[in-house]
Amino acid sequence: MNSLKSILFILTIIGVCLVACDNREDAFGYTDVPYVPDTIPKDTIPDDPAGKAPIASFTALPTNIIVGQSVQFTDQSTNTPTIWSWDFGDGGTSTIKSPLHTYNTPGIYTVELTVTNDYGTNIRTEAKYIVVNNNELPIINAVCEVIENKIYITLNGSDPDGEIVGYNYRIDDCGFAGTSGNIPVYIIDIIKLNCERPLTICIKATDNNGGSAEACYYITR
DSSP states (O other): OHHHHHHHHHHHHHHHHHHHHHTOBOTTSOBOOOOOOOOOOGGGSOOOOTTSOOBOOEEEEOSEEETTOEEEEEEOOBSOOOEEEEEOSSSOEEOSSSOEEEOOSOEEEEEEEEEEETTEEEEEEEEEEEEEEOOOOOBOOEEEEEETTEEEEEEOOBOTTSOEEEEEEEETTTTEEEEEOSOSEEEEETTTTTOOSSEEEEEEEEETTSOEEEEEEEEOO
16 A cells, blocks of 8 residues: 555656646746647648649730720639630630730631640630721811912811821922821911922821821812
C-alpha cells in the first residue's frame, strides 16, 4: 500500500514539472507555446486554376456598326488559356488574345472563340452577335458663283442615314486645298491664289459614319 502511494506521489510530481516546463521562460525571455494544428476548413481555401481546362468567354464593343468600322473583342476566359483562336464570321480570324477586327461587308455575323491550355480546349459561340450596316453616302448639292474674283460656294448637302460633318475643297489647276465644317457658304479668293479661269473645283462631303462622296464643278467665268 505504501508503495502504491509512493508511485502516485512521484507521478504527481512529474506532472507538475511537465506543466511548469511547458510554460517556462528560457534565458532569452521566450515562453514555450503548445503547438495548435491548422484548423482552417479545406473548402475555404480558393481553388488553384492550374490543372484545369479553360472555359471560353468574351465580350465585344460595339456590336452594331457601319461598314468599315472596327469591333474590339475582349477575352474573358477562365482557367488560364494559352492559345486563342477567333473566327469573326466574315472570313476573318485571329490568334491574338483580345483582337480588334474591322468588318467591311454588311451582314449579321456569328463569332466563335476557341481557347486551349495544357489541360484541354473549350469553345464559345455567340450567334448573330455582330450587326454590320451599309452606310449610305452623303449627297452633295452645291452652287458655285464667281463674284468679283471670288468663288462663292453655296452648300446644301444631305445624308440619308446621318449628317454631313465636314467638306473638303480642291482646285487642282492652282494647287488649292481647303476644309470647312458643315457651313452654308464657303468663299475662295481666286486672285490671291493666282487661279485662272476656266478651272475645276472639287468638293468632298464626309458624314458622321466616315463615308464620303465627291462632286466636281467646272467654272468658266
